[in-house]
Amino acid sequence: MLFRTRSILQLTVLGFLAVTALLISALVISVRQLDTLTTSGQLTVNQSAFAMRASRELIEHSGALERSARQFLILRDPALLEVYDDRRESLHETLAQLLSLNNDDAISAQAEELQGMETQAYSELNAATSQTDFEYPRLLETAYELTRLTSTWVDTRAALLREQTASSQRALNIRTLLLVCTALLLAVLFVTLITRPLRQLDIAIRDLGKGAYEQRIRIGGPTDLRLLGARLDWLRDRLQQLEQQRSEFLRHISHELKTPLAAMQESAALMGDGIAGPVNAEQKTLIGILSNNCQRLLGLIEGLLRHNAESFAIVDAPPEAIKLTAMVEGIVSSHQASTQNTQLKWHTRLDKVAISGDRERIRVIVDNLLSNAVKFSPRNGKIAITMVRDKEFIDIDVADEGPGVPEEEQEKIFSAFFQGTARPREHYHSTGLGLAIAREYAEQMGGKLVIINNTAGQGACFRLSLPRRWQRKTKA
Numbered sequence: 001m002l003f004r005t006r007s008i009l010q011l012t013v014l015g016f017l018a019v020t021a022l023l024i025s026a027l028v029i030s031v032r033q034l035d036t037l038t039t040s041g042q043l044t045v046n047q048s049a050f051a052m053r054a055s056r057e058l059i060e061h062s063g064a065l066e067r068s069a070r071q072f073l074i075l076r077d078p079a080l081l082e083v084y085d086d087r088r089e090s091l092h093e094t095l096a097q098l099l100s101l102n103n104d105d106a107i108s109a110q111a112e113e114l115q116g117m118e119t120q121a122y123s124e125l126n127a128a129t130s131q132t133d134f135e136y137p138r139l140l141e142t143a144y145e146l147t148r149l150t151s152t153w154v155d156t157r158a159a160l161l162r163e164q165t166a167s168s169q170r171a172l173n174i175r176t177l178l179l180v181c182t183a184l185l186l187a188v189l190f191v192t193l194i195t196r197p198l199r200q201l202d203i204a205i206r207d208l209g210k211g212a213y214e215q216r217i218r219i220g221g222p223t224d225l226r227l228l229g230a231r232l233d234w235l236r237d238r239l240q241q242l243e244q245q246r247s248e249f250l251r252h253i254s255h256e257l258k259t260p261l262a263a264m265q266e267s268a269a270l271m272g273d274g275i276a277g278p279v280n281a282e283q284k285t286l287i288g289i290l291s292n293n294c295q296r297l298l299g300l301i302e303g304l305l306r307h308n309a310e311s312f313a314i315v316d317a318p319p320e321a322i323k324l325t326a327m328v329e330g331i332v333s334s335h336q337a338s339t340q341n342t343q344l345k346w347h348t349r350l351d352k353v354a355i356s357g358d359r360e361r362i363r364v365i366v367d368n369l370l371s372n373a374v375k376f377s378p379r380n381g382k383i384a385i386t387m388v389r390d391k392e393f394i395d396i397d398v399a400d401e402g403p404g405v406p407e408e409e410q411e412k413i414f415s416a417f418f419q420g421t422a423r424p425r426e427h428y429h430s431t432g433l434g435l436a437i438a439r440e441y442a443e444q445m446g447g448k449l450v451i452i453n454n455t456a457g458q459g460a461c462f463r464l465s466l467p468r469r470w471q472r473k474t475k476a
Contacts, residue, residue, distance in 0.1 A: 007224045008194060015190030019183045026179035030172055037168050044161045047101055048154040054098045055147035058114070061091040062143035065118065069125055069136040084125070091118060098146075104153055110146045117142060197221030197229075204232050213240035257301055265294040319469075324353045324394065325387065328366055332385060335370045343380050350387040353394055356469045361441040365449070368434040369398040369462050375424040376402030376460070394468055397452070399461035410451050414439045442466070 068084040071077070095115050099108060117137050125136065197219050204217045213236050219229025268291040270276060272284060279287065328350060336346055355362075373383045381401040388395050403422040405413055412418050416436040435449075442449040447466040 008197075008222045011190065011194060011222050015186065015194070018190070019186050022179055022183045022186065026176055026183075029175060029179075033168055033172055037165060040164065041161055044157050048157055051098065051101055051150045051154060054094050055143075055150045057094045058091065058098070058143045059140065059147060061087055061094060062114070062118075062139035065091060066136060066139055069121065072125070073136070081125075084122075088118065088122060098150075104149075107146065107149045107153055110142065110149055114139060114142045114146060193221060197225040201225070201228065201232070204229070204236075208232070208236060208239065211243070213237075213243060257297070261294050261297055261301075265291060265298075268294065319356045320359060322355050322357060322359050322362065324355045324362070325350045327359070327363065328385065328387060328396065331363065331366050331370060335374060339374055342374070342377075344374065344377055345380070345382040347382060347384045348386075350385070351389050353387060353389050355394060355466060357445055357466060358441075361445060362466070365438040365441050365464055366396065366398075368438040369396075369464065372434055372462070373398050373400040373402070376400055376422060378402065389468070392468060393447075393465050396464040396466075397461055398464075399453075399459060401459040404458055404460045405451060413451075414449070438464075 064087045065084060068080055068087060072080040072084065092115065095111050099111055118139060121137050121139070200219045200221075204219070207215065217229055217233040217236055219225050219232070268287050271279060272287045272291070329348070332346060332348060336344075370383070370385075377383055377400045383401075384397070384399045386395075386397040386399075406421060409418075409420045413420050414435050416433060418436075439449040442464060445466060447464065449462065449464050451460060452463045453461045
């Protein structure tokens with residue numbers, strides 16, 4: 001069957017042969033019709049030429065018979081009668097040939113009338129004597145009438161031939177157009193049959209690249225492409241299993257790491273409090289370093305857990321009224337306190353805004369954006385936070401004076417674990433999760449997070465756009 005070909009090559013060849021066969025059929029039909037039309041035209045021309053030549057000969061024979069008959073009636077010379085007999089035979093032969101053309105009834109009747117007139121005149125001519133009062137009939141007038149009828153018949157045949165030619169040409173054009181349109185439809189059909197499974201393959205591969213492993217892959221078309229689709233579905237299933245194993249591994253390893261880290265942090269806190277004995281200044285410094293790094297490791301583990309799966313992300317909460325200006329000011333104040341030794345300059349311009357949304361998600365997004373600006377800002381640099389509103393959206397811009405983001409990395413930096421070419425300032429480390437989590441949360445709330453007015457080497461500006469009223473979407 002057409003839809004169950006074994007390979008895409010076989011389907012391509014089949015489509016080519018089908019279209020070619022249709023076009024060849026159109027060519028053969030056209031040639032046959034032209035051949036039939038040519039044969040009919042040639043026959044019409046030959047019959048018309050013969051009929052006109054026969055008509056002229058009848059005029060000559062009729063005139064000669066009239067002259068010979070009158071001369072015989074006057075001179076009574078037997079030689080003239082012999083000449084008449086020869087002319088008479090020629091007249092009857094020409095009439096027989098004219099009648100054999102199967103022309104119209106008027107010509108046949110006129111030819112039979114001419115033949116009858118001559119036959120009766122011949123009998124009376126043989127019986128005539130010098131005392132007989134006999135007037136030979138005017139055959140020439142009848143021959144001229146027969147010629148006129150023949151000319152009319154020839155004109156009619158020519159008109160019919162022209163009409164037949166025009167009709168055949170119209171029919172040929174319509175048939176050719178239909179066949180060409182059918183060939184084009186067949187070509188479109190086969191192109192669709194070939195390209196549709198290829199598009200399905202392209203979509204399936206793109207979905208695999210995006211990490212969408214839930215939807216089964218089904219490819220139609222030729223057998224080889226359906227087998228390839230089955231292989232891709234096997235790969236999808238395998239990747240899904242690996243993703244589940246990775247998630248389980250992250251959960252297990254995170255749990256296993258958090259337990260000793262919590263013990264280390266508790267032990268450091270006890271030593272710092274002097275439970276295990278007196279602690280000098282250097283020891284307190286080392287204990288502080290140990291405690292800070294334990295806290296940092298716990299933060300990294302929590303970030304991995306949040307980004308790993310939705311079950312570890314912030315649980316969807318009902319939308320609530322939020323005084324966004326106060327929230328942003330509080331987050332900025334916490335970062336100002338923790339970056340006093342960097343001599344960063346903070347500039348804020350915040351409209352008085354209230355919003356309906358998820359408080360924790362918004363806090364995480366703004367905190368991640370400010371943390372990113374701090375990491376990449378030079379000493380004595382400036383961080384500007386601007387918040388404006390319109391009828392439907394609220395825009396929060398966070399701009400720094402760091403190295404900026406190259407154009408080719410402006411989308412990649414929102415991918416998990418991506419480390420760009422620009423490096424954070426000393427003493428700061430990046431996991432590549434902050435911006436990925438921020439964009440994910442923004443999109444979950446119906447907003448978006450993008451880079452605007454970015455020029456490499458002159459800092460970066462991130463814009464968070466949030467709807468003023470957000471309704472949490474339930475999953476199907």
